[in-house]
Amino acid sequence: xxxxxxxxxxxxxxxxxxxxxxxxxxxxxxxxxxxxxxxxxxxxxxxxxxxxxxxxxxxxxxxxxxxxxxxxxxxxxxxxxxxxxxxxxxxxxxxxxxxxxxxxxxxxxxxxxxxxxxxxxxxxxxxxxxxxxxxxxxxxxxxxxxxxxxxxxxxxxxxxxxxxxxxxxxxxxxxxxxxxxxxxxxxxxxxxxxxxxxxxxxxxxxxxxxxxxxxxxxxxxxxxxxxxxxxxxxxxxxxxxxxxxxxxxxxxxxxxx
Amino acid sequence: xxxxxxxxxxxxxxxxxxxxxxxxxxxxxxxxxxxxxxxxxxxxxxxxxxxxxxxxxxxxxxxxxxxxxxxxxxxxxxxxxxxxxxxxxxxxxxxxxxxxxxxxxxxxxxxxxxxxxxxxxxxxxxxxxxxxxxxxxxxxxxxxxxxxxxxxxxxxxxxxxxxxxxxxxxxxxxxxxxxxxxxxxxxxxxxxxxxxxxxxxxxxxxxxxxxxxxxxxxxxxxxxxxxxxxxxxxxxxxxxxxxxxxxxxxxxxxxxxxxxxxxxxxxxx
Numbered sequence: 001x002x003x004x005x006x007x008x009x010x011x012x013x014x015x016x017x018x019x020x021x022x023x024x025x026x027x028x029x030x031x032x033x034x035x036x037x038x039x040x041x042x043x044x045x046x047x048x049x050x051x052x053x054x055x056x057x058x059x060x061x062x063x064x065x066x067x068x069x070x071x072x073x074x075x076x077x078x079x080x081x082x083x084x085x086x087x088x089x090x091x092x093x094x095x096x097x098x099x100x101x102x103x104x105x106x107x108x109x110x111x112x113x114x115x116x117x118x119x120x121x122x123x124x125x126x127x128x129x130x131x132x133x134x135x136x137x138x139x140x141x142x143x144x145x146x147x148x149x150x151x152x153x154x155x156x157x158x159x160x161x162x163x164x165x166x167x168x169x170x171x172x173x174x175x176x177x178x179x180x181x182x183x184x185x186x187x188x189x190x191x192x193x194x195x196x197x198x199x200x201x202x203x204x205x206x207x208x209x210x211x212x213x214x215x216x217x218x219x220x221x222x223x224x225x226x227x228x229x230x231x232x233x234x235x236x237x238x239x240x241x242x243x244x245x246x247x248x249x250x251x252x253x254x255x256x257x
Numbered sequence: 258x259x260x261x262x263x264x265x266x267x268x269x270x271x272x273x274x275x276x277x278x279x280x281x282x283x284x285x286x287x288x289x290x291x292x293x294x295x296x297x298x299x300x301x302x303x304x305x306x307x308x309x310x311x312x313x314x315x316x317x318x319x320x321x322x323x324x325x326x327x328x329x330x331x332x333x334x335x336x337x338x339x340x341x342x343x344x345x346x347x348x349x350x351x352x353x354x355x356x357x358x359x360x361x362x363x364x365x366x367x368x369x370x371x372x373x374x375x376x377x378x379x380x381x382x383x384x385x386x387x388x389x390x391x392x393x394x395x396x397x398x399x400x401x402x403x404x405x406x407x408x409x410x411x412x413x414x415x416x417x418x419x420x421x422x423x424x425x426x427x428x429x430x431x432x433x434x435x436x437x438x439x440x441x442x443x444x445x446x447x448x449x450x451x452x453x454x455x456x457x458x459x460x461x462x463x464x465x466x467x468x469x470x471x472x473x474x475x476x477x478x479x480x481x482x483x484x485x486x487x488x489x490x491x492x493x494x495x496x497x498x499x500x501x502x503x504x505x506x507x508x509x510x511x512x513x514x515x516x517x518x519x520x521x522x523x524x525x526x
Contacts, residue, residue, distance in 0.1 A: 008279060008282075024292070024382065024384050025295050025297075027383050027384060027387060076394070077394065078387055078390040078391040079387055080387050080388065080390070081391050081395070
């Protein structure tokens, strides 16, 4: 019995010593998503420093929410406790040049890779020149936010309707329900700068543009010749979002030019 | 004589208990060995997942087997044919119960330590280092908040667990002792006694909770809650010590039942 115990202990000891040499992929992955605050409240993540960008009304690159969440803690917090002691949660953008971090007090900031900071700030300080239209949607299959950038034909159709169709003014207290509503943005070609402009709405194959940014909401009904273009705009959104069971109450006055 | 009896009691436990623990350690080592081949493939994930499931089952089996072993040792050694030999030894009934109890508690603690060792084996390497770091960090944090109270809490908690183990073991001994007073289906009667006792405890607990709810306004519960809020450390100490005392009292009662039956109502097969 004693001999068996001695041999068993010896084998276990040898195995334990060898096993100490093996690293763990899951741990390495956790470390890659665990950042630390620096003294000046920037983020140090996987050996790379990300500097906090100044606020900007239009700067909103899309975070890649399909990736694992980034947690950021004070220095010294073990990696296994990173999500427990994180001050919020963050995501990389697809090119990993930026981090979008949301604190648990509902602040959100962009952090830029240190080597790209000057270029990014210069870009942010330059005038916002819209180069097209886009909208955000959530892809349930890939479980990430996405941006749909309107094609040239689609953008021209939207601009044409907005500029030529006579709008109908709606009383501010009116509630209008649509099957689908897209919040449309003017944006730069790199999709990093966006400015919300109006909404595109759809109900049962009919479309309109709703401008809520004036003193009263304005509805621009889309003429039939542009229906097919607007259908292609909505296609990506509808495919991703699914069916919304809402009624359209403004039917009688809708369509009046 | 008592020392020798304890030694042989322990040896008889080890004969069955030890191979089970060695197997559990072996499964843990195997589980860690599988991680040598870590890869992002479906095959690896299936194999690794299976090894973790088998390991978890081995821990459960180990604890269950320890409990069963202790019950069987007590019953067979004192209330079956073996009992004729046991009670011819120059050992009092109290000593018999105490020796069995001590061996049981020692084996249960041993199972717990071996289970912890197996966790160390299956997580050995970087993961184990990170676990130690996490424990150290949380301990530092708790020390900063609680100060010296932390050490006392840990001691009280460990003592409470040991008392809970003793109390649970003596409860089972008491049920077995009552069961053996019947001539037929002794084990069945022992199980029945346990369930009747459990049901009585549940009914008493429900009645107590109902009374508290009905007379909530008349009882000084708000004052108690305010005091707890103002003195959290003292409240936790009182809570833990109360449980130790309750377990102690109930353990003494269960012991008394077993002692009385073995001394006055022994009914060997």
